[in-house]
Amino acid sequence: MLQEHAKIVQFIALADEVKGRKKLQKMVYIAKKIHFPFAEKYELHMYGPYSEELTLRVEELCEMGFLAEQCVDKGSYVQYRYNVTEEGTSFLEMADSPHDNLAVCIELMNDKSSRFLELVSTLLYFDELDKEAQIAKVRIVKNKLNFTEEEMTNAFDFIAELQRISVQ
Numbered sequence: 001m002l003q004e005h006a007k008i009v010q011f012i013a014l015a016d017e018v019k020g021r022k023k024l025q026k027m028v029y030i031a032k033k034i035h036f037p038f039a040e041k042y043e044l045h046m047y048g049p050y051s052e053e054l055t056l057r058v059e060e061l062c063e064m065g066f067l068a069e070q071c072v073d074k075g076s077y078v079q080y081r082y083n084v085t086e087e088g089t090s091f092l093e094m095a096d097s098p099h100d101n102l103a104v105c106i107e108l109m110n111d112k113s114s115r116f117l118e119l120v121s122t123l124l125y126f127d128e129l130d131k132e133a134q135i136a137k138v139r140i141v142k143n144k145l146n147f148t149e150e151e152m153t154n155a156f157d158f159i160a161e162l163q164r165i166s167v168q
Helices: 003-015 020-033 053-064 088-095 102-110 115-125 131-141 149-167
Strands: 042-044 048-050 069-074 076-086
Touching: 003 020, 003 048, 003 053, 003 069, 003 076, 003 088, 003 102, 020 048, 020 053, 020 102, 020 115, 048 115, 076 088, 102 149, 115 131, 115 149, 131 149
Parallel strands: none
Antiparallel strands: 042 048, 069 076
């Protein structure tokens, strides 16, 4: 019944901590795109792919006491941090075991910036297009971020690295 909720708690447990709502959105989306079994539906939004379902699940998990959400004042903005609580750890007993490589993928993603994950997730959103068309789309929908050629190359290399260790 709460299997999809358990997957999100498990995801954050494997990450140990996720810093930022945007980062969590991008990490789950990327994991889904490389064939890990996440059910949330996504649509293109201001900061790249976004899932209202994921936002609601995280809110519910916080209300149920399975996740802790801390607000950290960064001066010009507030950053949210997510951790699994003791109750959340107990809740995980009902979850299926994660795929062995999920923890590796989460660790790789969690080490990246939100900006970089926004680029990667947006490229993956347009993954039915060829590489040049993907880049062109990103340059249109993310024109204010001025991604460099080096960032684009690094993003495609990162996608390839994740795909090599994904579920497939």
